[in-house]
Amino acid sequence: MAHFTKAxxxxxxxxxxxxxxxxxxxxxxxxxxxxxxxxxxxxxxxxAITFALLLVSGIFLLMYYQPDVKDAFYxxxxxxxxxxxxxxxxxxxxxxxxxxxxxxxxxxxxxxxxYGSYKKGREMIWVSGMLLxxxxxxxxxxxxxxxxxxxxxxxxxxxxxxxxxxxxxxDGLVEWIRGDYVPAQAFxxxxxxxxxxLLPLAIMGLIGLHFAALRIPHVNNQDGxxxxxxxxxxxxxxxxxxxxxxxxxxxxxxxxxxxxxGVFLIxxxxxxxxxxxxxxxxxxxxxxxxLKTPAHIYPEWYFLWSYEILRPFSVNIGLIAFGFAxxxxxxxxWLDRSPNAVPASRRGAFSIWFWVLLIDMIVLTAMGKxxxxxxxxxxxxxxxxxxxxxxxxxxxxxxxxxKV
Amino acid sequence: MHNSSRRGFMGKAFGAVAGVGxxxxxxxxxxxxxxxxxxxxxxxxxxxxxxYKEGELVTEKWRGKPIFVLKKTAEMVASQTESQKARDxxxxxxxxxxAIGLCTHLGCIPGYNAAEKSFLCACHGGMFNWAGExxxxxxxxxxxxxxxxxxxNKIILGEAGPEYKAMKDSGITL
Numbered sequence: 001m002a003h004f005t006k007a008x009x010x011x012x013x014x015x016x017x018x019x020x021x022x023x024x025x026x027x028x029x030x031x032x033x034x035x036x037x038x039x040x041x042x043x044x045x046x047x048a049i050t051f052a053l054l055l056v057s058g059i060f061l062l063m064y065y066q067p068d069v070k071d072a073f074y075x076x077x078x079x080x081x082x083x084x085x086x087x088x089x090x091x092x093x094x095x096x097x098x099x100x101x102x103x104x105x106x107x108x109x110x111x112x113x114x115y116g117s118y119k120k121g122r123e124m125i126w127v128s129g130m131l132l133x134x135x136x137x138x139x140x141x142x143x144x145x146x147x148x149x150x151x152x153x154x155x156x157x158x159x160x161x162x163x164x165x166x167x168x169x170x171d172g173l174v175e176w177i178r179g180d181y182v183p184a185q186a187f188x189x190x191x192x193x194x195x196x197x198l199l200p201l202a203i204m205g206l207i208g209l210h211f212a213a214l215r216i217p218h219v220n221n222q223d224g225x226x227x228x229x230x231x232x233x234x235x236x237x238x239x240x241x242x243x244x245x246x247x248x249x250x251x252x253x254x255x256x257x258x259x260x261x262g263v264f265l266i267x268x269x270x271x272x273x274x275x276x277x278x279x280x281x282x283x284x285x286x287x288x289x290x291l292k293t294p295a296h297i298y299p300e301w302y303f304l305w306s307y308e309i310l311r312p313f314s315v316n317i318g319l320i321a322f323g324f325a326x327x328x329x330x331x332x333x334w335l336d337r338s339p340n341a342v343p344a345s346r347r348g349a350f351s352i353w354f355w356v357l358l359i360d361m362i363v364l365t366a367m368g369k370x371x372x373x374x375x376x377x378x379x380x381x382x383x384x385x386x387x388x389x390x391x392x393x394x395x396x397x398x399x400x401x402x403k404v
Numbered sequence: 405m406h407n408s409s410r411r412g413f414m415g416k417a418f419g420a421v422a423g424v425g426x427x428x429x430x431x432x433x434x435x436x437x438x439x440x441x442x443x444x445x446x447x448x449x450x451x452x453x454x455x456y457k458e459g460e461l462v463t464e465k466w467r468g469k470p471i472f473v474l475k476k477t478a479e480m481v482a483s484q485t486e487s488q489k490a491r492d493x494x495x496x497x498x499x500x501x502x503a504i505g506l507c508t509h510l511g512c513i514p515g516y517n518a519a520e521k522s523f524l525c526a527c528h529g530g531m532f533n534w535a536g537e538x539x540x541x542x543x544x545x546x547x548x549x550x551x552x553x554x555x556x557n558k559i560i561l562g563e564a565g566p567e568y569k570a571m572k573d574s575g576i577t578l
Binding site: 154157161162166169175177179291292294295296310311318371 | 434437438439440443447463465467468469470508509510511512513514515525526527528529541542543544578
């Protein structure tokens with residue numbers, strides 16, 4: 001048996017059993033963050049806080065929600081919204097956070113692309129982050145089913161039909177996923193399970209992996225500079241705080257992180273209290289009706305760009321393009337052939353690639369929202385082809401990049 | 405050496421037990437997600453075909469899906485092309501367009517424009533004519549025809565009669 005001595009304090013008692021001081025050092029006070037960063041480096045913490053908001057509001061919604069095709073709509077729109085004291089608050093927090101979390105994810109992602117934070121040992125951070133994006137997308141979709149309104153039903157119909165994989169006609173697979181010929185009770189209950197248990201578990205596991213992947217390569221900085229964290233942290237601990245290129249994660253970096261989180265939360269609760277409409281589609285305030293498709297259906301704004309890549313093509317080509325758009329971001333660390341891990345602004349052609357990609361995705365998002373007619377169809381088609389062309393061109397653009 | 409071969413055996417023995425268990429649980433999980441018997445049993449609908457009016461689209465329901473029924477006018481019947489005739493369903497001396505009213509692209513219900521006698525899917529802009537054929541992509545094929553059996557003036561949906569089987573064999577519907 002290991003040797004224990006009589007504890008001199010509660011802290012000592014815990015230290016002997018859980019090594020709390022050591023854990024605190026490893027996780028916080030001696031986890032080193034570069035000084036040369038900006039507010040964009042706080043997006044990870046903003047995301048963690050937003051996830052916590054989703055979790056807490058979700059727990060309260062779960063206490064009144066009924067996963068039954070007859071009751072689901074009324075349990076959300078009547079019980080939670082009118083009967084339950086502050087029920088509206090949990091729903092608005094949940095709905096707004098589900099939308100805003102994607103805005104922050106996109107900012108977080110494009111910050112990573114801009115500063116080259118997926119290179120030189122940081123590949124696993126990028127890959128685990130993209131897996132989080134996929135699970136968050138599945139979480140958003142499954143949650144969208146639960147109010148069982150018209151948009152829930154028809155989004156469920158269209159998205160599950162994608163699994164018939166066009167020309168392969170896997171209708172049996174689609175019926176298996178639904179547990180019925182159309183989205184019905186079996187479908188609602190299983191997506192309820194996915195939304196409240198399996199996917200949140202997967203997300204929490206992936207968040208753990210995402211943080212773990214950050215441990216060894218450390219956080220990137222504004223110049224992509226390779227920092228000797230060992231030497232710099234020794235300098236800091238020796239008292240040369242000004243000369244060292246790093247600071248402690250807690251409380252030093254945390255205080256700045258939480259400053260940004262504070263600003264974010266003011267913006268967030270402004271939306272929750274005064275401008276929540278954007279997160280609650282009016283069409284979804286009609287109960288699901290399998291015999292009436294809404295006149296114009298579209299996904300939530302954060303899926304529009306990939307939806308617009310699916311839409312302008314015939315079914316098989318559309319699905320291939322859609323599949324391409326879903327997986328291509330994961331491969332970014334290997335498609336970028338340049339050895340430079342510096343901001344895009346110093347990388348010549350890559351800088352143009354970055355901004356064109358960003359603008360193209362905004363155009364795709366805008367076109368995805370508009371009806372698929374005339375001019376919009378054409379712009380959408382061009383933007384979709386440009387998206388694919390950009391990714392095919394990336395290895396060639398970056399291969400000839402000059403070393404900086 | 406002696407020890408390691410014993411460990412090797414134990415590892416393999418565990419692997420075998422775990423493997424059988426894993427396969428068994430995957431089968432159970434797959435089967436658990438299959439449509440329930442009650443869902444499958446409710447999959448038949450009988451339509452009385454003598455009640456429909458010419459040129460008027462009626463939407464029926466089968467397996468939760470909308471079924472378009474359009475009794476063709478004499479004008480439509482006379483103007484039918486070969487491929488349209490192949491999709492024609494004849495009950496007594498009436499001709500029908502009878503099909504699952506879901507766009508073959510991703511399953512939205514196309515709206516019927518009575519003036520133009522055509523269907524437009526609002527989801528992705530696909531179009532179909534009154535015979536159920538595609539006139540504008542993305543839908544990859546004409547409306548699917550549900551399994552049907554003609555019995556006198558009635559049609560039973562969900563059961564495959566000879567007329568349906570012939571259509572399926574010739575690839576007119578999936």
